[in-house]
Amino acid sequence: xxxxxxxxxxxxxxxxxxxxxxxxxxxxxxxxxxxxxxxxxxxxxxxxxxxxxxxxxxxxxxxxxxxxxxxxxxxxxxxxxxxxxxxxxxxxxxxxxxxxxxxxxxxxxxxxxxxxxxxxxxxxxxxxxxxxxxxxxxxxxxxxxxxxxxxxxxxxxxxxxxxxxxxxxxxxxxxxxxxxxxxxxxxxxxxxxxxxxxxxxxxxxxxxxxxxxxxxxxxxxxxxxxxxxxxxxxxxxxxxxxxxxxxxxxxxxxxxxxxxxxxxxxxxxxxxxxxxxxxxxxxxxxxxxxxxxxxxxxxxxxxxxxxxxxxxxxxxxxxxxxxxxxxxxxxxxxxxxxxxxxxxxxxxxxxxxxxxxxxxxxxxxxxxxxxxxxxxxxxxxxxxxxxxxxxxxxxxxxxxxxxxxxxxxxxxxxxxxxxxx
Amino acid sequence: xxxxxxxxxxxxxxxxxxxxxxxxxxxxxxxxxxxxxxxxxxxxxxxxxxxxxxxxxxxxxxxxxxxxxxxxxxxxxxxxxxxxxxxxxxxxxxxxxxxxxxxxxxxxxxxxxxxxxxxxxxxxxxxxxxxxxxxxxxxxxxxxxxxxxxxxxxxxxxxxxxxxxxxxxxxxxxxxxxxxxxxxxxxxxxxxxxxxxxxxxxxxxxxxxxxxxxxxxxxxxxxxxxxxxxxxxxxxxxxxxxxxxxxxxxxxxxxxxxxxxxxxxxxxxxxxxxxxxxxxxxxxxxxxxxxxxxxxxxxxxxxxxxxxxxxxxxxx
Numbered sequence: 078x079x080x081x082x083x084x085x086x087x088x089x090x091x092x093x094x095x096x097x098x099x100x101x102x103x104x105x106x107x108x109x110x111x112x113x114x115x116x117x118x119x120x121x122x123x124x125x126x127x128x129x130x131x132x133x134x135x136x137x138x139x140x141x142x143x144x145x146x147x148x149x150x151x152x153x154x155x156x157x158x159x160x161x162x163x164x165x166x167x168x169x170x171x172x173x174x175x176x177x178x179x180x181x182x183x184x185x186x187x188x189x190x191x192x193x194x195x196x197x198x199x200x201x202x203x204x205x206x207x208x209x210x211x212x213x214x215x216x217x218x219x220x221x222x223x224x225x226x227x228x229x230x231x232x233x234x235x236x237x238x239x240x241x242x243x244x245x246x247x248x249x250x251x252x253x254x255x256x257x258x259x260x261x262x263x264x265x266x267x268x269x270x271x272x273x274x275x276x277x278x279x280x281x282x283x284x285x286x287x288x289x290x291x292x293x294x295x296x297x298x299x300x301x302x303x304x305x306x307x308x309x310x311x312x313x314x315x316x317x318x319x320x321x322x323x324x325x326x327x328x329x330x331x332x333x334x335x336x337x338x339x340x341x342x343x344x345x346x347x348x349x350x351x352x353x354x355x356x357x358x359x360x361x362x363x364x365x366x367x368x369x370x371x372x373x374x375x376x377x378x379x380x381x382x383x384x385x386x387x388x389x390x391x392x393x394x395x396x397x398x399x400x401x402x403x404x405x406x407x408x409x410x411x412x413x414x415x416x417x418x419x420x421x422x423x424x425x426x427x428x429x430x431x432x433x434x435x436x437x438x439x440x441x442x443x444x445x446x447x448x449x450x451x452x453x454x455x456x457x458x459x460x461x462x463x464x465x466x467x468x469x470x471x472x473x474x475x476x477x478x479x480x481x482x483x484x485x486x487x488x489x490x491x492x493x494x495x496x497x498x
Numbered sequence: 499x500x501x502x503x504x505x506x507x508x509x510x511x512x513x514x515x516x517x518x519x520x521x522x523x524x525x526x527x528x529x530x531x532x533x534x535x536x537x538x539x540x541x542x543x544x545x546x547x548x549x550x551x552x553x554x555x556x557x558x559x560x561x562x563x564x565x566x567x568x569x570x571x572x573x574x575x576x577x578x579x580x581x582x583x584x585x586x587x588x589x590x591x592x593x594x595x596x597x598x599x600x601x602x603x604x605x606x607x608x609x610x611x612x613x614x615x616x617x618x619x620x621x622x623x624x625x626x627x628x629x630x631x632x633x634x635x636x637x638x639x640x641x642x643x644x645x646x647x648x649x650x651x652x653x654x655x656x657x658x659x660x661x662x663x664x665x666x667x668x669x670x671x672x673x674x675x676x677x678x679x680x681x682x683x684x685x686x687x688x689x690x691x692x693x694x695x696x697x698x699x700x701x702x703x704x705x706x707x708x709x710x711x712x713x714x715x716x717x718x719x720x721x722x723x724x725x726x727x728x729x730x731x732x733x734x735x736x737x738x739x740x741x742x743x744x745x746x747x748x749x750x751x752x753x754x755x756x757x758x759x760x761x762x763x764x765x766x767x768x769x770x771x772x773x774x775x776x777x778x779x780x781x782x783x784x785x786x787x788x789x790x791x792x793x794x795x796x797x798x799x800x801x802x803x804x805x806x807x808x809x810x811x812x813x814x
Contacts (some may be wrong), residue, residue: 094579146751150772172775264664266754322664322755328642354763413546459571460776471756476666492571 102406106394108138109162110383111155113148116350120414128410129401136394143395156181156386163389164398167212167382169201170452176384177204177211183387184209188396198421201379201447212382212401216411216418219345219436219445220376221274226358228339240309243365247316250339258316260338262324269463269469272342273313275448276304277364279374284446294496298487299480307472307479314473321435322474330354345436346380348417352432361435363443377445379421440454457493464489543791546783562615562785576786578757579765580793586761587738589674590681595730598685599679599723603715605686606693617690620681628680632747637677639663663748666758673759677744681737685730692726693719725809732801739794742767762790 110121121140129138141162143151155161156176165182167173176182185191186209194214196203202212207258215339224236232253237243250258263269282288282302296303318324318332333341334354339346343361351359366373374473383402385395408422416430419437428434450462468482477485549558567573601620605613623631637648641661650659662672696719704710704718742763745753751773753760768776770783 090686146774149775150778153772153777175777236571264750264754265750311696318642320661320664323639323641323661324664325636328640332642416748455775458776460774462775463773467752467756470754474666474755475665476756489571 088297095288099139100366105135105137105172106391108164108394108398110138110140110164110166111148111152111162112140112166113141113145113168114142114166114381115142117415118142123408124414125410128406129398131393132148132401133397134283136397137298138398139360153181156388159388161386161389163386163391165384165386167202167384169379169382169447171456173202173212173382173384174204176454177209180387182211182460183385183392184211185385185399186210187394188213188403189400193403193405193422193424195423197399197447198379198423201452202382202384205453212384213381213399214379214421215381215402216415216419218378218380218418219273219439220378221343221345221361221363221436221439222276223333223343223359223361223432224349225256225333225336225339225343225355227336228357229360231255232339236360237365239369240365240367244312247340250318256339257318257332257337259308259313259318259340259341259342260314260329260332261317262321262326262329262428264323264328265326265469266466266470268326268329268342269310269473270465271448272344273473274306274465274469275376275378275450276342276344278303278449279376279446280364280366281305281309281373282449283372284374284444288446288452290447291449292496298321299483304483307469307482310469310472311475311479317473345417345419345433346415346434348430348436349415352416352430359432361432363439373439373445375439376446376448377419378451379448385473454490454494457490459489459492461490533785539791542784542787545781546788549781554616562781564788566782566789572782575757575760575765576789579760579762582759583739583741583761585670586674586677586741587735589671589733590678590738591731593675594682595685595727595734598682598730599689599727601682601686602689602693603719605690617686620686624678626680626684629747631676631680632744635679636663636748639672664755666755669749669755670759671696673745673748676748677741680744683729684733688726688730689723692723693726697723721810722812725806725811726810728801728806732798735797735801736794739790762786762793766790 109377118140126138126140139162148166149168152161152165156165161181165176167176167182167480173182177184180241189211191199196207198214198217199210202214215326228250229236232249234246234257235242235245236250247258250256260266261272279287282291282296287296287302291298291303298304314321318338324332329338329341330347330350331354332338334351335358336355341351363373363375372382384400385392385399389395403422405422405424405426408420408424408426411418412420412426412428412433413430416428416433417436418428419433448462450460450465455461464486467486468477471477472479472482546562547557547559548555549562550556565572566576601616604610605617609791610616638644639662641659643645647656647659650656659688660668662668700718700722701714704714709717739762741761745759745761746767749759749764751764751768753764766783767788768774769786770778770780772778
């Protein structure tokens with residue numbers, strides 16, 4: 078009896094911890110990545126993290142995503158309380174800059190591999206004076222329209238080049254009646270701005286020229302170039318599905334992947350989930366220009382980077398991870414696991430996915446720009462991005478005219494933004 | 499006889515032992531309640547008087563309140579939220595409570611069959627999580643996948659269907675009615691209990707005097723359940739001005755379209771915690787929370803000191 082008892086005690090005190098240690102070695106350094114990309118959880122767990130851990134024994138990485146809309150406030154609270162993970166996924170431009178200025182993100186100028194990125198790639202995570210970079214650029218996303226190839230073949234229609242062709246095409250799909258011309262709803266509001274205004278707008282405000290003029294104060298949101306996209310958006314209304322006012326983002330995604338809608342105003346991040354859902358061929362076209370022969374502009378937005386928590390517990394291990402993220406190996410792995418998130422690495426990345434190739438090919442013919450509300454004019458209250466969500470949804474719903482929408486956003490901007498003279 | 503009361507003076511001042519057990523038994527509740535309710539409340543009220551000045555938290559007096567009521571955007575959102583909250587409350591008072599009373603009155607009809615079944619069925623939504631309720635109704639009313647358009651079609655009323663949750667003029671009413679559907683069981687149960695408490699003798703006496711049916715309800719039963727209706731009204735008031743969860747699950751934190759379903763709770767959430775690219779502002783959040791607290795305090799005081807004293811109570 079006593080022998081058995083002793084045996085049990087031995088088993089519980091010595092063997093169990095030993096067995097546990099086998100699972101997670103006590104000497105392992107644990108890293109946590111804070112992120113808003115909960116859609117990518119399985120890719121991180123199954124592809125990216127194992128690839129890193131295989132090369133760096135002794136470092137265990139956990140990917141800890143949360144809801145996108147709550148990410149910034151939650152991660153800020155965690156950073157202030159000192160409970161945030163060692164690695165922080167960075168939103169582009171003003172949000173991450175604010176974190177760096179508060180001393181929450183560490184400077185990464187001397188990180189191995191940061192040289193693999195061009196200044197343009199780093200611009201989203203560099204101080205205004207261009208001297209310090211604080212996040213490793215991971216990917217950019219491109220806006221455009223994804224379409225159902227099967228539907229286009231059935232209707233014998235071509236990809237539109239100009240805005241007139243685009244609306245003629247929408248009319249044709251609508252008259253035919255088999256497909257909803259365009260899958261987009263206004264209930265969640267952000268689609269109206271992100272897939273609407275930011276998507277088609279650059280053609281009107283001439284990409285970077287307009288964006289920089291807005292920052293410099295030489296253009297206003299009430300100028301014709303900035304009102305025009307709202308006018309175009311207002312014309313979308315009849316081509317959206319029945320009850321689009323109550324249609325949410327997942328509703329729109331499902332409508333398209335179930336083959337009920339012909340065109341989806343998209344961001345390239347949709348490619349991977351759409352591939353998994355849809356059983357038809359998909360193609361993509363860039364936002365149509367006003368007149369044939371006009372220069373086309375696309376929104377090629379630096380969207381995601383990763384930085385180092387300045388007060389993290391394992392800076393050395395975290396730096397190793399960041400150096401790996403900056404390597405061409407990661408770029409290839411990431412761009413191919415998540416087609417639609419285009420690598421910002423200077424080393425050319427070979428992408429397998431044809432739809433992703435289509436998106437990225439526009440970089441050759443069109444001039445890229447970023448979302449106008451992201452840099453510098455996105456710093457104040459009211460937040461310009463959120464304002465644009467709201468008014469874009471209003472314009473499509475028809476509850477506000479394009480002029481009212483533009484005026485409201487400009488008024489909000491004027492209340493805090495004084496362009497440098 | 500009298501010497502019992504004039505007992506030996508030496509033993510009159512019986513020193514009662516300190517009754518420690520009272521403190522001991524109260525302690526757990528007092529401690530827990532203080533830690534999770536009273537301290538946070540005081541801390542919130544305190545925070546509303548502080549703000550960041552040059553990166554340092556500093557006492558700013560009432561300037562947060564001044565900003566809340568004078569800043570054109572902030573005050574516009576605040577008045578919009580308060581207005582919507584009032585509509586939310588009025589719809590509950592006009593729909594939830596009368597329907598609750600009516601249901602209770604019907605349930606208390608002695609001849610009604612399956613009364614227990616109805617009672618349970620009507621009360622069950624109250625027990626459901628608001629997440630489930632919000633999600634179910636979002637699905638039912640969805641113009642794409644919902645069963646509402648189909649069901650209206652069956653009875654030939656398809657033309658009546660609209661994407662109610664997506665239209666600024668109907669979204670708030672729709673959300674209010676979902677909330678009414680969920681919570682109508684509570685007034686029903688309270689009134690039902692009050693109706694059962696009315697003694698048979700009173701009703702029989704009324705019948706002897708020739709008061710039956712509707713007359714009996716209006717003249718005898720309703721006055722007797724008025725105190726319960728008062729309690730329900732104040733519970734509705736407190737619940738509605740603290741509401742947040744259902745709006746958040748059905749319409750999201752932006753409480754769209756165009757802020758038409760924004761109530762004080764969602765405004766507080768967005769201000770305090772931030773949303774998407776807008777950072778949270780704790781001091782302003784605490785200020786809004788304080789204003790909410792004061793509104794509720796005013797409402798409850800009005801009820802306790804003015805209305806409740808005028809309600810006549812009957813002892814049986």
